[in-house]
Amino acid sequence: xxxxxxxxxxxxxxxxxxxxxxxxxxxxxxxxxxxxxxxxxxxxxxxxxxxxxxxxxxxxxxxxxxxxxxxxxxxxxxxxxxxxxxxxxxxxxxxxxxxxxxxxxxxxxxxxxxxxxxxxxxxxxxxxxxxxxxxxxxxxxxxxxxxxxxxxxxxxxxxxxxxxxxxxxxxxxxxxxxxxxxxxxxxxxxxxxxxxxxxxxxxxxxxxxxxxxxxxxxxxxxxxxxxxxxxxxxxxxxxxxxxxxxxxxxxxxxxxxxxxxxxxxxxxxxxxxxxxxxxxxxxxxxxxxxxxxxxxxxxxxxxxxxxxxxxxxxxxxxxxxxxxxxxxxxxxxxxxxxxxxxxxxxxxxxxxxxxxxxxxxxxxxxxxxxxxxxxxxxxxxxxxxxxxxxxxxxxxxxxxxxxxxxxxxxxxxxxxxxxxxxxxxx
Amino acid sequence: xxxxxxxxxxxxxxxxxxxxxxxxxxxxxxxxxxxxxxxxxxxxxxxxxxxxxxxxxxxxxxxxxxxxxxxxxxxxxxxxxxxxxxxxxxxxxxxxxxxxxxxxxxxxxxxxxxxxxxxxxxxxxxxxxxxxxxxxxxxxxxxxxxxxxxxxxxxxxxxxxxxxxxxxxxxxxxxxxxxxxxx
Numbered sequence: 391x392x393x394x395x396x397x398x399x400x401x402x403x404x405x406x407x408x409x410x411x412x413x414x415x416x417x418x419x420x421x422x423x424x425x426x427x428x429x430x431x432x433x434x435x436x437x438x439x440x441x442x443x444x445x446x447x448x449x450x451x452x453x454x455x456x457x458x459x460x461x462x463x464x465x466x467x468x469x470x471x472x473x474x475x476x477x478x479x480x481x482x483x484x485x486x487x488x489x490x491x492x493x494x495x496x497x498x499x500x501x502x503x504x505x506x507x508x509x510x511x512x513x514x515x516x517x518x519x520x521x522x523x524x525x526x527x528x529x530x531x532x533x534x535x536x537x538x539x540x541x542x543x544x545x546x547x548x549x550x551x552x553x554x555x556x557x558x559x560x561x562x563x564x565x566x567x568x569x570x571x572x573x574x575x576x577x578x579x580x581x582x583x584x585x586x587x588x589x590x591x592x593x594x595x596x597x598x599x600x601x602x603x604x605x606x607x608x609x610x611x612x613x614x615x616x617x618x619x620x621x622x623x624x625x626x627x628x629x630x631x632x633x634x635x636x637x638x639x640x641x642x643x644x645x646x647x648x649x650x651x652x653x654x655x656x657x658x659x660x661x662x663x664x665x666x667x668x669x670x671x672x673x674x675x676x677x678x679x680x681x682x683x684x685x686x687x688x689x690x691x692x693x694x695x696x697x698x699x700x701x702x703x704x705x706x707x708x709x710x711x712x713x714x715x716x717x718x719x720x721x722x723x724x725x726x727x728x729x730x731x732x733x734x735x736x737x738x739x740x741x742x743x744x745x746x747x748x749x750x751x752x753x754x755x756x757x758x759x760x761x762x763x764x765x766x767x768x769x770x771x772x773x774x775x776x777x778x779x780x781x782x783x784x785x786x787x788x789x790x791x792x793x794x795x796x797x798x799x800x801x802x803x804x805x806x807x808x809x810x811x812x813x814x815x816x
Numbered sequence: 817x818x819x820x821x822x823x824x825x826x827x828x829x830x831x832x833x834x835x836x837x838x839x840x841x842x843x844x845x846x847x848x849x850x851x852x853x854x855x856x857x858x859x860x861x862x863x864x865x866x867x868x869x870x871x872x873x874x875x876x877x878x879x880x881x882x883x884x885x886x887x888x889x890x891x892x893x894x895x896x897x898x899x900x901x902x903x904x905x906x907x908x909x910x911x912x913x914x915x916x917x918x919x920x921x922x923x924x925x926x927x928x929x930x931x932x933x934x935x936x937x938x939x940x941x942x943x944x945x946x947x948x949x950x951x952x953x954x955x956x957x958x959x960x961x962x963x964x965x966x967x968x969x970x971x972x973x974x975x976x977x978x979x980x981x982x983x984x985x986x987x988x989x990x991x992x993x994x995x996x997x998x999x
Contacts, residue, residue: 670877
């Protein structure tokens with residue numbers, strides 16, 4: 391019971407806005423100290439050491455670094471500009487190119503905020519100038535920006551793989567089909583919109599020579615595509631572990647960005663400092679979560695939750711529904727990192743006890759988190775777009791715009807829940 | 817505020833070292849991958865060095881990130897707080913939440929590192945790195961660094977409290993900062 395009270399106190403304290411990592415660590419220490427004494431925490435160094443030795447998690451800084459280097463090289467801007475010109479001529483063309491570039495950015499950088507900001511700065515003005523339906527224009531950007539959560543190599547899949555004790559390579563592979571299905575459904579929706587509501591996404595007037603446009607688009611898209619194929623291919627082919635291939639990807643990103651914007655030590659220095667901040671933030675949450683989980687499990691609360699969940703009727707379906715619902719709601723308020731480190735470790739043993747396929751369960755969690763990134767009123771993607779959109783775009787416009795995409799998400803999620811044999815392949 | 821200034825410089829310096837460790841780790845892993853696949857040559861020592869660099873990078877990076885305000889917060893309400901309230905959240909959080917757990921990690925981490933030193937513990941694998949106490953002592957040492965970073969944060973927040981006129985209570989700009997990295 392102590393653990394559950396602790397969880398609730400910590401969750402409430404989070405809203406004061408102090409660092410999540412230290413809020414959880416600090417509250418756990420106070421509650422653990424009062425109820426069980428300080429000796430409980432003598433194992434902290436051992437637990438920290440096992441994080442320090444964890445070579446799976448080593449892939450996180452390197453993939454983050456790869457993403458930041460590519461982002462600083464202006465990759466997103468180049469791809470968006472050239473593909474918007476290439477596809478702009480058809481109804482819904484700019485929206486489709488936003489989806490395609492969003493998917494490519496997801497696979498190469500995976501930085502949700504950065505993709506949304508880049509697309510909001512470049513694609514949104516183009517769409518608005520051409521009298522796109524405002525909600526559709528903003529919705530497509532928010533939705534495409536969240537693809538980085540599910541399309542490998544995504545940080546959330548690495549964390550889930552580690553927390554749930556499954557192979558990160560398997561998870562990456564299993565995420566490919568659901569991710570692709572999402573992209574296809576987004577694009578189909580825009581195409582249908584172009585057909586039935588042509589006024590929502592009118593074609594652009596393109597005066598430039600078609601051949602030159604195709605050539606420019608190839609120059610901008612093919613090199614990053616090769617990098618993505620090399621990184622993911624080496625993992626899926628069983629040639630390299632995700633950690634090994636993340637180093638290949640990071641070195642490849644340096645080469646690619648030198649090719650586009652020149653080699654610069656200063657840029658590498660900035661990228662590595664950013665990487666230090668992002669990785670330290672993630673591992674601080676992990677250490678905070680460790681303190682929390684020590685108190686939680688030593689007080690026997692994990693069994694309490696497990697007994698409760700296993701005692702529910704409807705076997706695994708009730709559990710899956712409850713778990714998904716809880717994650718969706720928590721995802722509105724707290725970041726995926728906290729959910730992955732704090733909530734998933736409580737759910738994972740129950741899923742194992744219920745004989746649930748862990749890879750499938752992990753993909754469901756990732757897709758669910760992606761949906762909560764997109765959901766009003768607190769979805770991160772919406773805030774990022776609001777931050778860079780022109781003042782004339784109201785928050786309610788963005789809320790309205792993401793609704794069709796949330797419906798698509800829910801449909802794809804439902805398909806993955808009921809037809810894993812076709813959609814989860816690893 | 818001479819102390820605060822020197823502290824900030826020290827923390828930035830350590831942050832730059834973390835950045836360097838990050839790049840070294842990347843080169844280390846890349847080198848190991850190339851050696852293994854192209855030359856079929858595996859060095860246990862080099863592979864262990866990978867996570868030594870990784871661990872030192874993020875453990876010391878935690879303090880640097882505190883100073884840079886890079887730790888994730890739930891900012892639904894925080895963003896709308898006045899500078900004074902924000903400063904109090906940070907001061908109280910640093911002293912009541914962050915400091916105790918950090919001191920505890922220093923206390924137990926010291927014993928943990930000292931134990932490895934006394935037993936002259938090394939890697940269990942042949943060809944692995946000796947002197948395991950060095951990487952173990954990163955745990956207490958980086959926590960001492962975190963204490964310094966917390967001190968810098970608290971001093972900075974006190975400056976904000978002192979410099980903010982009492983009557984100012986207007987909330988700051990609403991929306992979340994788009995510049996924040998979200999991975």
